[in-house]
Amino acid sequence: xxxxxxxxxxxxxxxxxxxxxxxxxxxxxxxxxxxxxxxxxxxxxxxxxxxxxxxxxxxxxxxxxxxxxxxxxxxxxxxxxxxxxxxxxxxxxxxxxxxxxxxxxxxxxxxxxxxxxxxxxxxxxxxxxxxxxxxxxxxxxxxxxxxxxxxxxxxxxxxxxxxxxxxxxxxxxxxxxxxxxxxxxxxxxxxxxxxxxxxxxxxxxxxxxxxxxxxxxxxxxxxxxxxxxxxxxxxxxxxxxxxxxxxxxxxxxxxxxxxxxxxxxxxxxxxxxxxxxxxxxxxxxxxxxxxxxxxxxxxxxxxxxxxxxxxxxxxxxxxxxxxxxxxxxx
Amino acid sequence: xxxxxxxxxxxxxxxxxxxxxxxxxxxxxxxxxxxxxxxxxxxxxxxxxxxxxxxxxxxxxxxxxxxxxxxxxxxxxxxxxxxxxxxxxxxxxxxxxxxxxxxxxxxxxxxxxxxxxxxxxxxxxxxxxxxxxxxxxxxxxxxxxxxxxxxxxxxxxxxxxxxxxxxxxxxxxxxxxxxxxxxxxxxxxxxxxxxxxxxxxxxxxxxxxxxxxx
Numbered sequence: 001x002x003x004x005x006x007x008x009x010x011x012x013x014x015x016x017x018x019x020x021x022x023x024x025x026x027x028x029x030x031x032x033x034x035x036x037x038x039x040x041x042x043x044x045x046x047x048x049x050x051x052x053x054x055x056x057x058x059x060x061x062x063x064x065x066x067x068x069x070x071x072x073x074x075x076x077x078x079x080x081x082x083x084x085x086x087x088x089x090x091x092x093x094x095x096x097x098x099x100x101x102x103x104x105x106x107x108x109x110x111x112x113x114x115x116x117x118x119x120x121x122x123x124x125x126x127x128x129x130x131x132x133x134x135x136x137x138x139x140x141x142x143x144x145x146x147x148x149x150x151x152x153x154x155x156x157x158x159x160x161x162x163x164x165x166x167x168x169x170x171x172x173x174x175x176x177x178x179x180x181x182x183x184x185x186x187x188x189x190x191x192x193x194x195x196x197x198x199x200x201x202x203x204x205x206x207x208x209x210x211x212x213x214x215x216x217x218x219x220x221x222x223x224x225x226x227x228x229x230x231x232x233x234x235x236x237x238x239x240x241x242x243x244x245x246x247x248x249x250x251x252x253x254x255x256x257x258x259x260x261x262x263x264x265x266x267x268x269x270x271x272x273x274x275x276x277x278x279x280x281x282x283x284x285x286x287x288x289x290x291x292x293x294x295x296x297x298x299x300x301x302x303x304x305x306x307x308x309x310x311x312x313x314x315x316x317x318x319x320x321x322x323x324x325x326x327x328x329x330x
Numbered sequence: 331x332x333x334x335x336x337x338x339x340x341x342x343x344x345x346x347x348x349x350x351x352x353x354x355x356x357x358x359x360x361x362x363x364x365x366x367x368x369x370x371x372x373x374x375x376x377x378x379x380x381x382x383x384x385x386x387x388x389x390x391x392x393x394x395x396x397x398x399x400x401x402x403x404x405x406x407x408x409x410x411x412x413x414x415x416x417x418x419x420x421x422x423x424x425x426x427x428x429x430x431x432x433x434x435x436x437x438x439x440x441x442x443x444x445x446x447x448x449x450x451x452x453x454x455x456x457x458x459x460x461x462x463x464x465x466x467x468x469x470x471x472x473x474x475x476x477x478x479x480x481x482x483x484x485x486x487x488x489x490x491x492x493x494x495x496x497x498x499x500x501x502x503x504x505x506x507x508x509x510x511x512x513x514x515x516x517x518x519x520x521x522x523x524x525x526x527x528x529x530x531x532x533x534x535x536x537x538x539x540x541x542x543x544x
Contacts, residue, residue, distance in 0.1 A: 113350065116351040117372050120371050123368075123369030123371065124369060152400070152402060153372050153400045154372075157374075190405075192405040192406060195405075196405060223410075225375060225406050225409070226377065226378055229375025229406055230374040233375065234374060238371065281380070281393070282380040282393075285378045289377065
């Protein structure tokens with residue numbers, strides 16, 4: 001608690017999340033000193049770019065570069081909607097969302113399972129209590145729109161964060177649809193087939209790049225599903241610090257699923273020695289669950305994103321590993 | 331918490347299962363860290379914690395795997411039943427449906443877990459007296475008929491949490507140590523000297539479940 005004394009930062013971040021007792025205000029202050037300058041510089045660049053009225057649905061090399069360096073908060077929703085084509089879809093089916101909300105009888109099993117998760121979604125966000133009804137609407141509408149997926153736990157965190165950023169139910173619905181169907185198809189389905197496949201692919205990527213880390217995990221007996229299920233299911237929402245998640249999502253929306261692998265691999269490479277220094281499965285589990293998802297490496301979103309793109313990773317490699325993984329039954 | 335983390339006589343793997351929202355994660359945090367989180371979050375995937383206790387002067391280390399309750403997550407979690415010697419099957423005494431689903435969870439264990447797994451039926455949230463919808467006697471009878479031990483707990487006010495874990499770990503210990511008297515050494519899988527490696531790859535081959543239509 002004392003950590004906040006003398007800090008110029010509030011104990012609640014700009015999205016309404018409480019920073020928590022263990023938050024390192026000193027390290028954060030140091031990071032923000034330089035990041036605020038970056039944000040200002042990027043904002044000026046984006047202002048200039050947007051003045052030229054570029055087609056935001058086409059990922060030009062310039063736009064790609066700009067997005068990797070972070071979309072300024074005020075432009076985020078519009079850029080996400082445009083680059084994913086969600087805005088076009090929304091215009092094509094202007095009544096879809098409202099008609100889903102008008103369904104007379106929601107499937108009780110679906111609405112009950114969503115209701116269980118409402119109080120358990122971002123309880124540490126001081127504004128989010130007021131958003132619970134809107135979150136329910138988005139999740140329920142989507143579950144009835146896509147019966148094959150229905151409601152999968154974890155979507156509450158994705159939809160919740162979309163709502164915090166866009167402040168708009170309908171746009172959140174369309175972006176959620178894009179994520180579930182275009183970015184992570186069959187992750188959230190009843191057999192979670194592609195999630196299992198991609199966890200196996202991720203393991204293989206670790207073996208190829210940092211074999212000693214994989215060996216260590218296997219020696220201690222901590223499975224990848226324990227480490228990384230939530231990373232993939234929630235695309236790091238409710239895992240990494242919000243600003244870092246949003247920077248990752250900027251790239252995910254622009255460049256696709258490959259970014260999720262980049263982020264997961266970067267978490268491993270930037271914490272290699274910390275992982276290797278754990279000599280016991282419980283310490284290791286704690287490192288993944290508590291420590292490394294909020295330390296200064298991931299809080300410094302700008303340098304974390306840079307470390308993601310410093311990795312060599314080609315779409316081809318993931319695609320061929322996916323094929324092998326499916327052949328082997330994961 | 332008593333014994334040193336890296337020194338133990340027995341290592342027991344225990345899984346926490348049951349419907350979504352019955353309080354599995356809080357039971358785990360109450361037992362391993364003496365914490366209860368009112369602002370609890372839904373568990374995604376599988377989580378893990380350990381704690382050591384003493385039984386008969388032996389140090390028993392419990393490796394407890396906490397799993398997401400939603401049915402589809404069994405695609406990930408069922409792999410973790412393998413090698414488990416104990417299971418806490420949790421329901422919420424204030425939500426009858428979570429009790430009705432106990433049978434489905436038992437079937438799940440029968441399909442994926444070791445045949446000799448020790449199962450304890452746990453009625454959690456016993457602090458919610460005024461909302462109770464599952465009578466203690468009914469659950470007790472059900473447990474007896476199915477050969478399960480039974481206890482009611484409250485992770486919120488701590489009632490019986492320690493006892494629940496103590497009981498199941500002791501029960502497992504008795505079985506294992508008697509088994510060792512009967513058929514000595516030859517290395518029991520549960521001895522620390524050869525901790526069973528936990529397979530990374532979930533068993534999904536035979537798991538192409540039919541999707542239920544609504």
